[in-house]
Amino acid sequence: MEVSPTRRLWMALTYVLLAVTAILMLVPFAYLVCSAFKTNDDVFRSTFLPAGEGLLGADWSRLTLDNFRRLFTEMDFGRHMLNSVFLASVTSILATLASAMGGYALAKFSFAGRAFFTNFVLAALVIPAAVLIAPTYQLLYWMGLLDSYAGLILPGIAPAFGVYLFRQAMINSVPNEVLDAARIDGAGELRIFFGMVIPLVRPMLGAFLLITFLGTWNNFISPQVVLQSSEKFPLSVAISQLKGVYSQDYALQMAGTLVSIAPVLCLFLLLQKEFISGLTSGAVKG
Amino acid sequence: MNTIVGRSRWTPLLFLAPFIVTFLLFTAYPLVQSVNLSMHQTYGPKTSTFVGSGNFTQLFSDPLFWKALGNTFLFALGSVFLQLPLSLGLALLLDRPSVRGRLLFRLIYFSPSLAGIVFVALLFGPIFEKNTGLLNVWLNSWIGFDLEFPWMERHVMTGLIVAGMWMYVGFNMVYFLAALQNVDRSIEEAALVDGAGPWQRFRHVTVPAIRPVAGFVVLLSIIGSFQLFELPFVLLNNTAGPDNRGLTVVMYLYQTGFEVGDLGYASAIGWSLAILLMILAVGLRLVLRRYED
Numbered sequence: 091m092e093v094s095p096t097r098r099l100w101m102a103l104t105y106v107l108l109a110v111t112a113i114l115m116l117v118p119f120a121y122l123v124c125s126a127f128k129t130n131d132d133v134f135r136s137t138f139l140p141a142g143e144g145l146l147g148a149d150w151s152r153l154t155l156d157n158f159r160r161l162f163t164e165m166d167f168g169r170h171m172l173n174s175v176f177l178a179s180v181t182s183i184l185a186t187l188a189s190a191m192g193g194y195a196l197a198k199f200s201f202a203g204r205a206f207f208t209n210f211v212l213a214a215l216v217i218p219a220a221v222l223i224a225p226t227y228q229l230l231y232w233m234g235l236l237d238s239y240a241g242l243i244l245p246g247i248a249p250a251f252g253v254y255l256f257r258q259a260m261i262n263s264v265p266n267e268v269l270d271a272a273r274i275d276g277a278g279e280l281r282i283f284f285g286m287v288i289p290l291v292r293p294m295l296g297a298f299l300l301i302t303f304l305g306t307w308n309n310f311i312s313p314q315v316v317l318q319s320s321e322k323f324p325l326s327v328a329i330s331q332l333k334g335v336y337s338q339d340y341a342l343q344m345a346g347t348l349v350s351i352a353p354v355l356c357l358f359l360l361l362q363k364e365f366i367s368g369l370t371s372g373a374v375k376g
Numbered sequence: 377m378n379t380i381v382g383r384s385r386w387t388p389l390l391f392l393a394p395f396i397v398t399f400l401l402f403t404a405y406p407l408v409q410s411v412n413l414s415m416h417q418t419y420g421p422k423t424s425t426f427v428g429s430g431n432f433t434q435l436f437s438d439p440l441f442w443k444a445l446g447n448t449f450l451f452a453l454g455s456v457f458l459q460l461p462l463s464l465g466l467a468l469l470l471d472r473p474s475v476r477g478r479l480l481f482r483l484i485y486f487s488p489s490l491a492g493i494v495f496v497a498l499l500f501g502p503i504f505e506k507n508t509g510l511l512n513v514w515l516n517s518w519i520g521f522d523l524e525f526p527w528m529e530r531h532v533m534t535g536l537i538v539a540g541m542w543m544y545v546g547f548n549m550v551y552f553l554a555a556l557q558n559v560d561r562s563i564e565e566a567a568l569v570d571g572a573g574p575w576q577r578f579r580h581v582t583v584p585a586i587r588p589v590a591g592f593v594v595l596l597s598i599i600g601s602f603q604l605f606e607l608p609f610v611l612l613n614n615t616a617g618p619d620n621r622g623l624t625v626v627m628y629l630y631q632t633g634f635e636v637g638d639l640g641y642a643s644a645i646g647w648s649l650a651i652l653l654m655i656l657a658v659g660l661r662l663v664l665r666r667y668e669d
Contacts (some may be wrong), residue, residue, distance in 0.1 A: 104469050111466060112484045118542060119487075121510055122499055134508045188394035199388035207392060214403055218653060220603065220626055221646035224639040225406035225413055231421040245402035248395035279387050308492025310606045311626075315634055326494045330610045333498055337613050340502040347498045351491045358490050362483070 122351075125344035127153040133340045157345035167349060169321060170328040174307055174350075177324055181243050182302035186295060188248040193256025194287055198264060208257070214250035227315055237318040246306070252298055259294045260287070296364040300357070307354055325350040414643040424640060431644035441645065443620055444628040447533050451624070452601035454537030455544070456594060463545050464590075467552035468582075482553070485546030493543070497610035500539045504528050504611075511538070528612065532622040536607055544600075548593055555589030556582070591664045598656055602649060605630065625649050 124138045132140045132152060142149020161167040196208050226245060227236075235241030264287055272282050288295065310326040317323055320331070329346045336342050389396075414431055418424040435441050466485060470478050488496070503510045504527035515521035527535040559582055567577050583590075608622035609615075609630070616623035616631070625645065633642030 101474070104472075104475060108466075108469055108475070108481050112481060115484050115488060115542070115546065117510070118499055118503065121503065125502065133502060137510055137513055188398070191391040192395035195388040195391035199391075201385060201388045204388070207396070210399070211395075214399060217403060217407060218599075218646070218650040220629060220649045221410045221643065222403065222406045223629065223646065224633045224642040225409040226402060227633070228409065228413070228421045228639055229402070229406060244398065248398045250395075250399070250403075253395050283391070304490060304492075308494070310492070310494045310610070311630070315630075326492055329498060330494055330614060333501065333610060334613050340505075343498050343501065347495045351495050354492075355487065355490055358487075 126348040130341040174324040178306040189252025192253035197260035416640040463548035489547035493606040555586035
C-alpha cells in the first residue's frame with residue numbers, strides 16, 4: 091500500500107512527540123533510582139550516575155547501599171513498611187467486602203427502603219472530605235480511638251463510591267435466575283453471596299481491592315492527623331518526618347521514597363490486566 | 377428480582393449493615409457536627425465556646441485565608457488550562473490505531489499517578505533545588521534558563537503545577553482515551569470525504585462526542601486541585617514555606633485545626649471550601665449546558 095509522504099511525516103512527528111513525553115515521564119523515576127544508590131555528595135555533584143570510566147561513562151564503584159542500611163537500621167523503615175502493608179491490606183479487604191455486600195443488597199433485592207438507601211449512597215458521594223476532617227478527629231477522640239489503627243480503618247470501611255460501583259456491576263453481571271435457582275435448592279444467603287455472586291464480579295473485586303490498597307498506602311492526611319506515636323506511622327507519615335529532620339540528605343530521602351513507591355508500582359504492573367478489565371467491565375455494564 | 381423463595385426480609389439490610397453503620401457514624405454524624413463546630417471556637421477536642429457566625433466573618437477578613445485561596449486557585453487554573461489540554465493532546469495522539477506501542481505509552485504516562493503525593497513531594501525536592509536541581513540544570517543547558525531560579529523559595533506554586541502535571545497528565549489522558557471511544561468513525565470518515573480539515577473534524581466531530589466526559593474531567597480536576605495539601609506541605613518540610621507562598625486552603629485547615637487546635641475555625645474553612653466547590657460545579661454545569669444548545 092502506498093503511504094503518502096505527508097502522512098509519513100505526520101506519523102514520524104507523532105512518534106517523536108510520544109517518545110519525548112515518555113522520556114519526560116520516566117526521567118524523574120530514573121533520577122529517583124540513581125539518587126537512592128548514591129552518596130549525598132554525589133547527588134549534588136552529578137545528575138544521574140556519578141561520572142567515571144566505567145560502562146555508560148559512569149563510575150559504578152561509587153554507588154552505595156548505605157542509604158538503605160541507614161533506613162532499615164537507624165530509622166526503622168522495616169517497621170513503617172509493615173505498618174503500611176498491614177493498614178492497606180486490612181482496609182482494602184474490609185472495604186471491598188463491605189462495598190460488595192452493600193452493592194449486592196441494592197442491586198439484587200427488592201425491599202422497603204431500597205430507593206432511599208440508593209439515594210443515600212449517591213448523596214454520600216458528593217460530601218467533600220474537607221468538612222469531615224475536624225469533626226471526625228473530635229469523634230475519634232471521644233471514642234478513644236486516636237492514635238489507634240481502628241481509628242484509621244473504621245471510617246474507611248464502607249465507602250459510598252465502592253457500594254455504588256458494585257451495585258452498578260452486579261445489576262447486569264449477576265443473573266437473577268441463578269440466584270433463584272440456588273435458593274430453590276436451599277442454599278443459604280451467605281453461601282449464595284460468597285459462592286456465586288463474588289466469583290461473578292471477580293474482575294471488579296480485583297480492581298477495587300487494588301484501588302483501595304493504593305489509596306490507603308498513599309494516604310497521608312488521615313494517619314498524620316490520627317496517629318501520634320511514631321512506631322505506628324505508615325511510610326507516608328514516616329517519610330515526611332524524615333524529610334523534616336534530614337532536609338538536606340537527599341540521598342537518604344530518595345532511598346526512602348524508592349522503598350515506598352516500588353512495592354505499589356510492582357503490584358500494579360503484576361495486576362494491571364485485572365485492574366483494567368475490572369474498570370472497563372464496570373464501565374460497560376454499569 | 378421479585379421472586380421470594382424462603383428468605384427473610386432482613387437479608388438485604390444485613391448485607392447493607394456495614395455501610396449503614398459506618399456511614400451514620402463516620403459521615404452523617406461528622407457532617408452535622410461540622411456545622412455545629414463551625415459556629416464554635418475550640419481549643420483541642422474538649423473545650424469550646426459558641427461564636428455563632430463569628431468564624432465566617434473572621435474568615436472573610438483573614439488575609440491568610442485569602443492568600444491560601446489565591447494560591448489554590450492558581451494551582452487549579454494550571455491544572456485545568458495547562459494540564460488538561462496536554463492530556464487531551466496525548467489522548468488524540470494515542471487514539472489512532474496505526475500507532476504502535478500504544479499500551480506501553482499509556483502505561484508509562486499513567487505510572488506517575490500511582491506514586492502517592494507525599495512520595496512525589498519528596499522526589500521533587502532535589503529536582504527543584506537551585507544550581508544542582510535536575511529542572512534548573514536541564515532548562516539551563518537547553519534555553520539558558522537561570523540556574524539560581526528559586527522554585528521552592530519564591531515560585532513554589534508554579535513548581536507545583538509542573539509536579540502536578542507530571543503526576544496527573546497521564547491519569548487524565550486515560551479518561552480522554554475512554555471518551556474518544558465514543559467518536560463515531562463513520563462520521564469522521566464522512567467529514568474527511570467532504571473535505572473537512574483536521575481542525576474542523578476535531579471541532580465538529582470529536583469535541584461533541586467527548587464533551588460529557590470532558591466536563592466530568594474538568595470537574596474532577598477542579599475538585600482535586602482545591603484539595604491540594606500534601607504536595608506543598610511535605611515539599612516545604614511540613615510548613616507553608618517562606619512568606620506562606622505554598623499555603624493552600626486545606627493546609628490552612630490542617631494548621632488551624634491540628635497545629636493551633638481550633639477545630640471550629642477549621643470546620644468553617646472546610647465549609648467555605650465545600651460551598652466554593654459547589655458553586656464552581658454548578659457554574660461549570662451552566663457553562664456546559666449553554667454550549668450544548
